[in-house]
Amino acid sequence: MAAEVAAVVEEVRRGFESGRTRAYEWREAQIRAIARMIAEREGEITTALRDDLAKPEIESYLHEVSMAKSSCMFALKELKNWVKPEKVKSSITTYPSTAEIVSEPLGVVLVISAWNYPFLLSIDPIVGAVAAGNAVVLKPSELAPATSSLFAKILPEYVDNSCIKVVEGAVPETTALLEQEWDKIFYTGNGKVARIVMAAAAKHLTPVVLELGGKSPVVVDSNIDLDVAAKRIVVGKWGCNNGQACIAPDYIVTTKSFAPQLVDALKTTLEKFYGKDPLASKDLSRIVNFNHFNRLTSLLDDEGISDKIVYGGQRDEKGLKIAPTLLLNVPNDSPILKDEIFGPLLPIVTVDEVEDSFNIIKSKTKPLAAYLFTKNKKLEEEFVKNISSGGMLINDIALHLSNPYLPFGGVGESGTGSYHGKFSFDAFSHKKAVLSRGFGGEARARYPPYTPQKQRI
């Protein structure tokens, strides 16, 4: 298997070294082909997502298919601007000269993607890598096997196979891929594996982008439109793959006095959206596999936690389903508040004053997203100033990721590097500094002998 992997990488490197991928026309043609693939194979993509996660069709369309399409369209619209060298000012020390920043492809890049948005998380980085003129190998997640094998089947029907390839597999295949020399590794997944990726990359000084997760908090002030806030929190948590999303709300912090109203509003909204028997709802994804199901139910069965459940808690082991679950007054040091939940459980921590939420958030590692619901502008300013997170969104959930003018990525434990829109192009480019001079403008003081007169200048 190691030899097969090495042969794939060698072929892709030969493709890159042929110079083909550097041409604007090649980049454009590949992105157009990917867009065509998405349009023509949408039915198969939706079916694969349903097989892997029982993802509701509308979610598959809104959160994966249409977003992948938008990435292609945005790149096609902007590519001419992105590839242009960026003229910059000359400095007095280089006068006369011209200066520019030239974006050049890094070479052959490895994209390792995760199971929760298995289509988008593979296509998005490929679009960035190709836009920047790189050759790519994609390793989709083995935990979303239907989407992984669909990639292996359909991508070669559309793109240049000598420069864009799919290698399917699990840990052994990924380990073999990581033993190869890459010019960039783009990894989406958890922090434990990110450390393996980074250690492998270090052997060749390969730069990495690590798109990880974390405990994304939602601070809820009492000065809000409660009905709208409840709808946005519910759809941002359970309407995104049933909580199995990297920027899903992981826990809520609100005041003791406001918590009862908030819990009532969340319960009412949940019942409106998913009915009295949420396990039977077709609008909720299932848990990806038994290990994750077990991990989540163990959190609920933890000593002293089950009596905190104020809504939900039902489960169906055979169907790998867990109902949306709210837990109230969960102590900040309980296991459910330690590691990322990545599922349909939402603990609520209560504090005396809403500002006390800042210390709770700071007691944990830096999250991928931080959310605040408030009409209080001063509180909003303090939140932006005091809380460090990959991204931030005020009065909504998850939407910041769909603005291609904003970078998407983590900080600290939630990741390093970012992508989306031009940030994807930049993530896969080397910014080469190019200074050009003629033969005029000689400054004698530069040259030896360094006479006392010259030293006075």
Ligand code: NAD
């Ligand atoms: P996963 O199990 O699909 O793993 C991700 C990738 O790592 C897979 O391709 C897998 O084959 C590979 N992998 C697993 N173990 C490995 C090993 N020992 N050595 C080498 N490669 C290995 O996904 P996951 O890690 O369960 O994903 C969930 C995590 O990803 C969560 O923490 C979530 O927040 C994060 N995530 C982040 C983003 C983002 O954009 N920032 C998006 C989705 C998920």
